[in-house]
Amino acid sequence: MTDPNTLSPLDLETPDKTFLDANELVINMGPQHPATHGVLRVILRLDGEKVLGLECVIGYLHRGVEKIAENRTYTMFNPYVDRMDYVAAVSNGLGYCETVEKLLNVEAPPRAQYIRVILTELNRMASHQLWLGTHALDIGAITPLFYTFRDREEILKIFEKYCGARLTTHAFRIGGLQYEAYDGFEKEVKNFVNFVKPKIDEYEELLTTNRIWLERTKGVGVISGKDCIALGVTGPVLRASGVKWDIRKALPYANYKNFDFDIPVGQNGDTYDRYIVRMAEFRQSLRIIEQAVEGIPAGPVMAKVPKVMKPPVGEVYHSIEAPKGELGYFIVSDGSTQPYRVRVRPPSFVNLQALDVMCRGQLVADVIAVIGTLDIVLGEVDR
Amino acid sequence: MNELMQYIQSYLGSDRTPGGAGNIFWATVYILLVFGGLSVAVIAMNWLERKILAHMQVRLGPMRVGPHGLLQPIADAIKLLLKEDIIPAEADKVIFWIAPFIVVLAAFTVFVVVPFGPTHAITDMNIGILFMLGVSSLSVLGIVTAGWASNSHYPLIGALRSSAQMVSYEVAMGLAVVSAIMMTSLGSLATGLYGAGNVDSQVSGTLSMIGIVQAQQAQGVWFVFKFFPLGLIAFGMFAIAMVAETNRAPFDLPEAESELTAGFHTEYSGFRWSLFFLAEYSAMIAVSSIAVTLWLGGWLRPFPSVHGPSIAIPHIWPPADPSAPTGALDFVLALCPGISFLLLGAMCFYNVQRMPKHPLFKVQTLGLAGFGAVLALIGLILFVPPVRDRVGDIFWFSAKVTGFMYLYIWYRGTFPRYRFDQLMKVGWKILLPTGLALLILTALFGMRADISTQFLGGLGQ
Numbered sequence: 039m040t041d042p043n044t045l046s047p048l049d050l051e052t053p054d055k056t057f058l059d060a061n062e063l064v065i066n067m068g069p070q071h072p073a074t075h076g077v078l079r080v081i082l083r084l085d086g087e088k089v090l091g092l093e094c095v096i097g098y099l100h101r102g103v104e105k106i107a108e109n110r111t112y113t114m115f116n117p118y119v120d121r122m123d124y125v126a127a128v129s130n131g132l133g134y135c136e137t138v139e140k141l142l143n144v145e146a147p148p149r150a151q152y153i154r155v156i157l158t159e160l161n162r163m164a165s166h167q168l169w170l171g172t173h174a175l176d177i178g179a180i181t182p183l184f185y186t187f188r189d190r191e192e193i194l195k196i197f198e199k200y201c202g203a204r205l206t207t208h209a210f211r212i213g214g215l216q217y218e219a220y221d222g223f224e225k226e227v228k229n230f231v232n233f234v235k236p237k238i239d240e241y242e243e244l245l246t247t248n249r250i251w252l253e254r255t256k257g258v259g260v261i262s263g264k265d266c267i268a269l270g271v272t273g274p275v276l277r278a279s280g281v282k283w284d285i286r287k288a289l290p291y292a293n294y295k296n297f298d299f300d301i302p303v304g305q306n307g308d309t310y311d312r313y314i315v316r317m318a319e320f321r322q323s324l325r326i327i328e329q330a331v332e333g334i335p336a337g338p339v340m341a342k343v344p345k346v347m348k349p350p351v352g353e354v355y356h357s358i359e360a361p362k363g364e365l366g367y368f369i370v371s372d373g374s375t376q377p378y379r380v381r382v383r384p385p386s387f388v389n390l391q392a393l394d395v396m397c398r399g400q401l402v403a404d405v406i407a408v409i410g411t412l413d414i415v416l417g418e419v420d421r
Numbered sequence: 422m423n424e425l426m427q428y429i430q431s432y433l434g435s436d437r438t439p440g441g442a443g444n445i446f447w448a449t450v451y452i453l454l455v456f457g458g459l460s461v462a463v464i465a466m467n468w469l470e471r472k473i474l475a476h477m478q479v480r481l482g483p484m485r486v487g488p489h490g491l492l493q494p495i496a497d498a499i500k501l502l503l504k505e506d507i508i509p510a511e512a513d514k515v516i517f518w519i520a521p522f523i524v525v526l527a528a529f530t531v532f533v534v535v536p537f538g539p540t541h542a543i544t545d546m547n548i549g550i551l552f553m554l555g556v557s558s559l560s561v562l563g564i565v566t567a568g569w570a571s572n573s574h575y576p577l578i579g580a581l582r583s584s585a586q587m588v589s590y591e592v593a594m595g596l597a598v599v600s601a602i603m604m605t606s607l608g609s610l611a612t613g614l615y616g617a618g619n620v621d622s623q624v625s626g627t628l629s630m631i632g633i634v635q636a637q638q639a640q641g642v643w644f645v646f647k648f649f650p651l652g653l654i655a656f657g658m659f660a661i662a663m664v665a666e667t668n669r670a671p672f673d674l675p676e677a678e679s680e681l682t683a684g685f686h687t688e689y690s691g692f693r694w695s696l697f698f699l700a701e702y703s704a705m706i707a708v709s710s711i712a713v714t715l716w717l718g719g720w721l722r723p724f725p726s727v728h729g730p731s732i733a734i735p736h737i738w739p740p741a742d743p744s745a746p747t748g749a750l751d752f753v754l755a756l757c758p759g760i761s762f763l764l765l766g767a768m769c770f771y772n773v774q775r776m777p778k779h780p781l782f783k784v785q786t787l788g789l790a791g792f793g794a795v796l797a798l799i800g801l802i803l804f805v806p807p808v809r810d811r812v813g814d815i816f817w818f819s820a821k822v823t824g825f826m827y828l829y830i831w832y833r834g835t836f837p838r839y840r841f842d843q844l845m846k847v848g849w850k851i852l853l854p855t856g857l858a859l860l861i862l863t864a865l866f867g868m869r870a871d872i873s874t875q876f877l878g879g880l881g882q
Contacts, residue, residue: 063574065574065575065578066574087578087582087841087842174837177837177838178670178671178673178836178837178838178839179835179836179837179838180474180478180833180834181477181478181834181835183478184478184479184480185478185479188479244835245837248836248837250671250836250837250838250839251837253839253840253843254837254838254839254840254843401840401841401842402578402841403674403838403840403841404840
């Protein structure tokens, strides 16, 4: 186990010309590489196949989302957050809307809260399905990708029917929802739950007890709970290291406290445990969705919010449990219609810090597995 | 002119391979046939792999170019030939240029000794299997040079992995092969035959590819079932090692897409890249041929010594070999090539009827019907007795190799990829000791069988 505090910085200045003579080799992975999940660039320092250290170079997808917020009204900025973690746009929207609601001191009506939970949990599953497919693909199993994408399609269909968009949904508004759920929404969600339950077993059948999968993931990219906390790592990665921290339980938001669900926790903090934790989260999400669909109340879906939002002067931090970890928004209001400063705490960006710790001493192939298991989305890392 | 015709015809009566009979004309014909057949097989394999893999992964695969994407491999080949041929500025040009040819040469040359039938091989060498293993391992040279000449990191790592992998799995492969070779002579006293019908193997075993199959025929057992379960273990070892040897999933580390982009051929494009592709697929067919020849009875049909009740079949043509057995099973199995082609044709017609009824699909539908008709016609021709007698062995050999090809595709659709150190562990720590133990056990079993026949013969029976 490498202590993150004692990691020596990488020497990347070694002349490259003599790499055939030297034992050490500095190679560049990305930004165009099939397994770096977008435009991540990793500079690897290798001894043969062994990783001596690595450095991440990010920013290839930087769009200045936080700066844009300063020139938009609170409502106008809402669609921009969908473009950060584009595979979990609903979670991003939920976090932003709840933060502004906290600033405005309004609360979404109960019906809106329930629909928000259903959509967010569906989105968590969609995000995990994408993670599972690509992670397995990185490790060489190409078939799960097509199974997960087939089933993710059903979730996206529900999104599309609800708000017209599949990925960057912009599903929520500050103060509730713009749209009432369409006719038959509950039935369709219930059908989906019944449809996807056996499919999750199907993914597990392909991988969970597969000998090669076990060898490739057990003991790979180990990180202790202590190191996770030191580096600020959250989400399934933290939970797989044995720390029972889920913001849905720890600092309940939306109406998660009304639902009965467990927090899956791993022990070893390796790639396999992270896989198991996420697979268990699929089932917990289904549990939450089932309860939410049963208990969905009638009523309005939009609270009373002013047309022109001028929150009181002040600052607020609010975080939610996004599929990838703690997604926090810090908003400073100067009393005008536009935020003075918006700062996003993206889980992918913080989790990516752990890559070096997790990869030192492992092999090149493990770097790929670890990038996959961290479940990063570069849109969120770079913002 | 007459002499030339005589020279050409003189081979037809012989019961040896063209190389064995020393007939250059027929050897050339066979080389062209094998080369052409191999190219067709690679094209077919490309299409089949994409279709079968697609159906395993709930998608359709190529559907646009030709009916059910049948022309897709040809379109791809044309695309590859027309692509710009890039040689990186920093590459070692001569070696970069030569590398793909080494790989292709090695992959194709091994087919010189592959026996598609007792006489259907380009030549028969008394060191046939050794020749195959030796030449096929030359392709490592091409891969290493390709990786080195690219003067780039990813190809270099890919080449290093590849050479380490191929060298270490050749050891396991060799041990499995040796155990099969021992079976050609050991434990055959009971059958009254020591060795096989081959001249070279009267006293000891044989390394000749044809001789090995003849030994299985003479002993009346496929080596996969001999000294059960020793033959089966050897076969299993070879089946694992051959996947690693050809760099296919789950041992496809040298070209691990997600790690090394494309491994040793990252810098290659167009025609040169297609040569690597061609070599990979023909190497797969080559090692499958070795496995089929050594353990699954080569060209022998299933149950080669069971003939069934003798039946009188009215002959329109006189049989090619008057002394051939005329059992019911012989007759039924001889019809298999024709029936399988008829079934393929029927499948085409079934799909013709399922094609969308839209004017845009008219050409495709007609094309598929035509393809089905050609397949059915081939099937009908294969029923003609003289043809039937001559292609039976080629059919059974190809059918067995096709089974292996399907396995390759199946592995690729199911397994994740091994890591480099784990791969080495499997090779050196599991397969190698197993192979050595197997060798000793095969020898002991064989000696025991022979000694008990020789000294205690009669007592036991």
